[in-house]
Amino acid sequence: MTAHILDGNALGQKLRAGFKQKAEELAAQGVRPGLAVILVGEDAASQVYVRNKVNACAQAGFYSEKYTYAPDVDPQVVFDKIAELNADAKIHGILVQLPLPRHFNADAVLDAIAAEKDVDGFRAENVGALMQGQPCFIPCTPYGAMKFFEEAGISPRGKEAVIVGRSNIVGKPMAMLLMHAGATVTVCHSQTKDLKAHCLRADILVAAIGKPKMITGDMVKPGAVVIDVGINRMPDGKLCGDVDFESVKEVASFITPVPGGVGPMTITMLLANTLESAERTLNA
Numbered sequence: 001m002t003a004h005i006l007d008g009n010a011l012g013q014k015l016r017a018g019f020k021q022k023a024e025e026l027a028a029q030g031v032r033p034g035l036a037v038i039l040v041g042e043d044a045a046s047q048v049y050v051r052n053k054v055n056a057c058a059q060a061g062f063y064s065e066k067y068t069y070a071p072d073v074d075p076q077v078v079f080d081k082i083a084e085l086n087a088d089a090k091i092h093g094i095l096v097q098l099p100l101p102r103h104f105n106a107d108a109v110l111d112a113i114a115a116e117k118d119v120d121g122f123r124a125e126n127v128g129a130l131m132q133g134q135p136c137f138i139p140c141t142p143y144g145a146m147k148f149f150e151e152a153g154i155s156p157r158g159k160e161a162v163i164v165g166r167s168n169i170v171g172k173p174m175a176m177l178l179m180h181a182g183a184t185v186t187v188c189h190s191q192t193k194d195l196k197a198h199c200l201r202a203d204i205l206v207a208a209i210g211k212p213k214m215i216t217g218d219m220v221k222p223g224a225v226v227i228d229v230g231i232n233r234m235p236d237g238k239l240c241g242d243v244d245f246e247s248v249k250e251v252a253s254f255i256t257p258v259p260g261g262v263g264p265m266t267i268t269m270l271l272a273n274t275l276e277s278a279e280r281t282l283n284a
């Protein structure tokens with residue numbers, strides 16, 4: 001078996017074309033969706049992510065602002081900017097690119113973002129609402145992963161889903177979304193005993209670990225749907241996922257590539273959340 005490739009670039013383009021149209025409709029009613037992105041420090045990967053997010057806004061006809069700060073900036077400067085953006089009617093979403101330098105309290109920074117502009121969905125209110133199945137901003141990466149299932153006509157209902165990774169931004173919200181969608185969910189992490197045995201039970205396997213090619217073909221149940229969230233830079237400069245694509249594609253029924261899988265969908269769903277936030281202001 002050779003797996004069907006779930007193409008995040010193609011799905012992202014399709015969804016973004018719809019967002020562009022909606023943005024134009026909103027702009028005609030006086031509201032152009034607006035996103036503010038804050039970057040602290042000089043992390044090369046973060047700079048690329050921020051640039052991609054700002055470019056994606058421009059392509060979709062969204063308004064955007066970008067604020068960059070030196071790694072040793074006084075956190076108060078960033079808190080003041082967030083307060084200003086919270087009060088700015090042009091801005092419907094505020095994103096602080098993670099990770100922040102060590103002298104920042106990242107939770108306090110995220111909590112400073114107004115709940116109605118928390119388009120990353122990382123604030124405690126959003127996390128609680130997601131857990132309760134209430135309306136909320138769904139964190140962009142797991143939201144993007146769920147869109148693959150929808151697009152490919154794969155229902156998680158009744159399936160065994162195994163997620164490797166329990167971070168607040170990927171693993172935990174992914175588990176919540178799959179549980180709400182009717183899957184039976186197992187969350188694995190660095191303390192899990194016999195990871196392979198868990199993975200082999202999975203009809204849906206999500207890898208969000210940050211370890212290059214850790215999930216190999218012998219760890220995957222034949223016919224499983226494999227979502228690779230990992231983004232790892234190899235010594236030769238190339239990107240690879242947490243899944244060993246070459247061996248796993250021979251066993252899985254569907255697989256996301258890296259690059260070109262979950263990554264572009266994360267940015268796409270950031271646009272979706274920003275659009276939703278702008279729509280809410282119109283209906284308020």
Ligand code: NDP
Pocket residue numbers: 141164165166167168169170171188189190191192195208209210211229230231232262263264266
């Ligand atoms: P974190 O480092 O926050 O979490 C990694 C998780 O993997 C932890 O729960 C950790 O367990 C678990 N883990 C580590 N080693 C093992 C192991 N040997 N066996 C089982 N579990 C293990 O990472 P993130 O969730 O932030 O990101 C994961 C990956 O996804 C990274 O490569 C990141 O770059 C990528 N990413 C991609 C995005 C995209 O848009 N495609 C967006 C966000 C992240 P424990 O909790 O016990 O330490």
